[in-house]
Amino acid sequence: MSDHETVPAAVEHEDEIPPDHPRYTDLVTRHRIERGVEKGITHLQGMHAEGRGSAFDYLLGEETTETADEAERAAAAHLLSADQPVLSINGNVAALVPGEMVELAAAVDADLEINLFNRTPERIGAIESHLREHGATAVKGLEADARIPNLDHERSKVDAEGIYSADVVLVPLEDGDRAEALEAMGKTEIVIDLNPLSRSPQVADVPVVDNIVRAVPNMTAHARALQDASEAELEAIIEDFDRERALEAAESRIRNGL
């Protein structure tokens, strides 16, 4: 809990955090979530979830492991070969990587869809504006004219033309219930989560155990590198990825990497 030992008490702008600070990523993510809460984008509980994630990131060494990089490449291959890929955006995702998600969506030709645990019209509106400020031209999740089966009413709301009919979905920082319900719909699910033992990565086709601020730009880089790859090449990358091995490698890193 004494994790802010070398941290400035408060910074007004992200660029006040020195890039060579040993805990730069953690400070930047915390700062972005804090601003997200202040702007009404992120629920207060998102700050707690981010803190929880930051402890796992600390134990993982705060870097993209080789296995995580493989998962991010497999995720890019899945998104590129999808018929209808959708990237799901919640309050923490919007606060942490708004521009990065817009770039990934462009690189893999996917839709962005807002999907909230604590859904209110105000938060939906704030997130939509925030994404548009970061370059999004189309944002789904406002119509909410379909429902994910077997999920609480509010949390099940999705767009019929979006997540509901998508074949591949990226659901970063997502709760286990929704991850399970999407999996049960037969979708190919890519999850980004720093705790390899939580339910979301456990049910994902591609569990990415990495910090979202590193994972998303790296997925985009992989997608750009694979832009001209054939269907067969993408398929080979997808087949090569071993989800069990990825989860085990992350758990082992947390255990022994201290």
Add this chain to the structure above:
Amino acid sequence: MSDHETVPAAVEHEDEIPPDHPRYTDLVTRHRIERGVEKGITHLQGMHAEGRGSAFDYLLGEETTETADEAERAAAAHLLSADQPVLSINGNVAALVPGEMVELAAAVDADLEINLFNRTPERIGAIESHLREHGATAVKGLEADARIPNLDHERSKVDAEGIYSADVVLVPLEDGDRAEALEAMGKTEIVIDLNPLSRSPQVADVPVVDNIVRAVPNMTAHARALQDASEAELEAIIEDFDRERALEAAESRIRNGL
């Protein structure tokens, strides 16, 4: 980050959280911090710190280990044999265990002193009222007429008759800079922190690696049991406690207890 998978989206009162919920402690602590932020007691960053702590608690098995219990007994012995013990209160401590700190102070005849990382008159006032609502009759930290050497101006403010002259201080959930500065003043320092590798427990005479909501009531129980103990008995308990072993046991639990 998908840690709220089985968690109600929001509860109005703590007693809506079922005590048999597998993540009861985590839900209660998160709820109390959230209310603390809303009441102006806790800084937004406290929510992040609590989330970080909750990940370590999860890895520790969310229970008071035998070694933590020994540390809590040694802490009680230190407080009982002190000439001038002081319990330091920050925003997270006030939100999580206000009544419990008041009870511990009574059991060991210690002062309560508010000491904030992000110090504002509003927060000081809100915390003082909150502590008084929970039974505190005297609260230090408002005068702030002395300074801890080698610390930023705002963070160094303490009472001359309080932490400044105390021989034994309990500093729960404290940042490493302040823990180090207090240690450098020659005080006997008891730290409560869920990350055994962070600087505060590393510099403490008694590092208590446990969740504060379990640790403080357990210290009080030990203090009451030791109420009639002789100075020699208290001294023996203090001597028996091995801080290095306690830190190693906690780290080993995090590594292997997954």
